Amino acid sequence: MAKDVQKVVPFEGSKLSKKEQIAHMFDDIAGRYDFLNRFMSLGIDVGWRKKALKLLEPLQPKVMLDVATGTGDVAIMAAYRLRPEKIIGIDISEGMLALGREKVAKAGLSDKITLQAGDSETISFPDETFDAITVAFGVRNFEHLEKGLSEMRRVLKPGGKAVILEFSNPVKTPVKQLYNFYFRYITPWIGKWIAKNKAAYSYLPDSVKAFPQGQAMCDILHKTGFQAVTCKTLSFGICSIYSATR
Known part of the structure; x- marks a missing residue:
């Protein structure tokens, strides 16, 4: 039986909660995170983000929330591609947020993008605040998945859309075998020698x-x-885009 994702944690045996472990892990690898993303995905992840944001173009959102924003990649891309009036990015890792704020300032987007500490399970905004919500590679890190998704729905306006980008497991041969080998053996090696954090x-x-x-x-x-929930797989099933409306 597959292990519950909510019980999969970075540091087995730690007395910290999953949420605390995730924050600690990302604080530790923040300085190498963007480089490793591009390196490990051969840059394909940029295209995945573009496809996810394209689903929001018909909506023309004015106010957006980017959950688990990390270093702000999706927020910055959304500012250029969707041109909303305001984007709020939240994350539990202060290390990632600090780097994200530097990137936002360098892009000249500080008046449009605000990155702040925030938890997906207790989003500190009133009901029906946002036209659109994005999450890129963050929902599997939620300590309580359904609670986080419910909070996202709560702060979404009626008719608003949530777009979730997340890794998935390919099922077709030989992609499945190559993917599993890469993830099981190569990824931890990269983490150990480049990120200096094998556990992550x-x-x-x-x-x-x-x-x-x-x-x-x-x-x-x-x-x-x-409602109107859809799922589209990308790159032979390595990644999936989920979209859903309130």
């Missing part, structure tokens, strides 16, 4: 494997009150 990059394949995917994730989105 061992956690990555474990959390992806345990995360509910495809129809299972769609069912959870329906359960938490979302």
Whole structure:
């Protein structure tokens, strides 16, 4: 039986909660995070983000929330591609946020993008605040998935859309075998020698494997009150885009 993603943690045996472990992990690797993302995905992740944001173009959102914003990649890309009036990015890692704020300032977007500490399970905004919500590679890190998704729905305006980008497990041969080998052996090695944090990059394949995917994730989105839920796989099933409306 697959392990519950909420019980998959970076540091086995730690007395810290998953949320605390995730924050500690990302604080530790923040300085190398962007480089490793590009390096490990061969830059494909940039295209994934563009495709996710394209789903929001018809909506023309004015106010957006980027959950688990990290170093602000999606928020910055959304500012250029969707041109909303305001984007709020929240994350539990102060280390990632600090780097994100530097990137936002360098891009000249400080008047449009605000990055602040925030938890997906207790989003500190009133009901029906945002036209659109994005999450890129963050939902599998939620300590309580359904609670986080419910909070996202709460702060979304009626008719608003949430777009979730997340890793998934390919099912077709030989991509499945190559993917599993890369994730199981190469990724932790990169984490150990480049990121200087093997635990972080061992956690990555474990959390992806345990995360509910495809129809299972769609069912959870329906359960938490979302409508018009869709799932589209990218790059032979390595990544999935979920979209859902309130």
